[in-house]
Amino acid sequence: MADILHIIPRMVQGGAEQLLLDYLNSAETMHRHKALVLFADSDPRMIDPIAAQSEVRPSTSYGQIARDILPIRRHIASQKPAAVVAWMYHAAVLAPFLVPRGIPVLAYLHNTDLSAEAKRAERMAQKALARIARSQRVSLLYSGEASRRFHEDTLGYPGTRAHELANGISLETFAADPTRRADMRQDLGIGPETQVFGCFGRFNPQKNWPLVLDAFAAARRANPSARLVAAGRGVSLQNPEFAALVSARGLEDAVIALDAQRDMARLYDTIDVLLMGSAYGEAFPLVLLEALAMGKPAIVTALGSVPDVVEGLWDPIPVEAPERFVATVEAAARGDWPALAIPAEVLRAHAVERYGLGAYARGFDTVLNTML
Incomplete structure (x- = not known):
């Protein structure tokens, strides 16, 4: 058993952050773990579950971190970690300066390509x-x-x-619950027989909300009673940009926008089909694994490892064919998408066999052990 320190810029709602939270709370890992969160503006809902295992720096900018390199370095040295895991580009670029020599560093990357409009700092970090x-x-x-x-x-x-490592999820957390489904639908004003699509991801160009809403508008033409449950940072009708996208498609009465949510399992219970129309950057999206574990089919773009995840179930949609994404969602609204016929227990078994948190934690430990 070794002491492992994880450095991450922020703990906010996101796939990488959720993986870290789950790994730190996993009973499967053989090591002791702590997290050093560099910025103060983290989401308390992501920090609170790991409060005993984390420390949040008061930093508000990378400039402040640069000025504090020596104090941070001394602090890390005092903890005597056997290894440091730097989550995502910026933490990985900072790690050689923050971590004392002699302590091995593992840079953990969770994406593929960046958009052409990606921030200059992010592209510089990628190259650095x-x-x-x-x-x-x-x-x-x-x-x-x-x-x-x-x-x-x-x-x-x-x-x-x-090294490479398939993502994993808590199969206990993401398990369908008919009672929770009924309660959640009642709370949201959705009838028990209403067809519900779901899309869960932050309001960001990567998640391609315009395409998702175009597809859902087509679904409404095929099935006027269909609803869309949407959640993620900035996915709220209080966000003028998101509200404008919804209004431009005449979907004000059909979209239930919930902003960032912590209890995602109840949202999956609510829906019938997951939509993921991401335009770039996805490597191994947790939302797809979570949907499968909940027994939900997913109409998804073919990014990163998505084709491997859904192999043998259905074909993902090429990113360069948005019209096919729209047509597939429309077909699902008519009941004509073949994946709708796959039993929920088959989808869950697919996730259970491959993407449990226990297998993820053991795989992570195996990688760490090569460095110790």
Whole structure:
């Protein structure tokens, strides 16, 4: 058993952050874990479950972190971690400066490509990490083969000291509950027989909400009673940009926008079909694994490891064919999408066999053990 320190910029609603939270709370890991959260503006709903295992720095900018490098470095040295895991690009680029020499660093990456409009700082961090990795200052862990392939083939990341790990979820948390479904639908004013689509992801160009709403508008033309339950940071009718997208498609009475939510299982219980129309960047999306574990089919774009996850179940939609995404959602609204016929227990078994949190934690430990 070793002491492992995880460095992450923020704890907010997101796939990587949820993985860290679940891993720290997992009974399957053989190591002791703590998290160092660099920025003060984290979501309390993500911090509270790991309060005993985490420390939140008061930083408000990367400039402040740069000025505090020496105090942070001394603080990390005092904890004497056997290894440090740096989550995502920015933490990974900072790690060689924050972590004392002699302590191995693992950079954990959770995406494939960035958008053409990605922030300059993010692109700089992506390129800087490639140089750092080539200098053998960090090892690399990717969320799946597709993420590793993109970084090595497109960005020139080294193939040595590199590992890949399929994401995992809590199969106990994500298990269908008919009573919860009925209660949640009643709370949201949705009838028991109403067809409900769901889309869960932050309001961000990566998640491609315009495409999702275009597809749902087509679904409403095929099935006028259909509803969309939407959740994620900024996914609220109080957000003028999101509200404008909904209004432009005449969907004000059909979209239930819930903003960021912590209890996601009850949302999956509410819906019948998950929609994920992401345009870029996805590596191993947790929402897809969660939907499968809940017995829900998902209409998804073919990014990252998505084709591997749904292999043998249905075909994902090529990103370059948005019209096919719209047509597939419309077909589902008519009841003509073949995946609707797959029994819920078959979908759950697919997730149970491959994507449990226990297997994820043991796999993570195996990677860490190569560094100790």
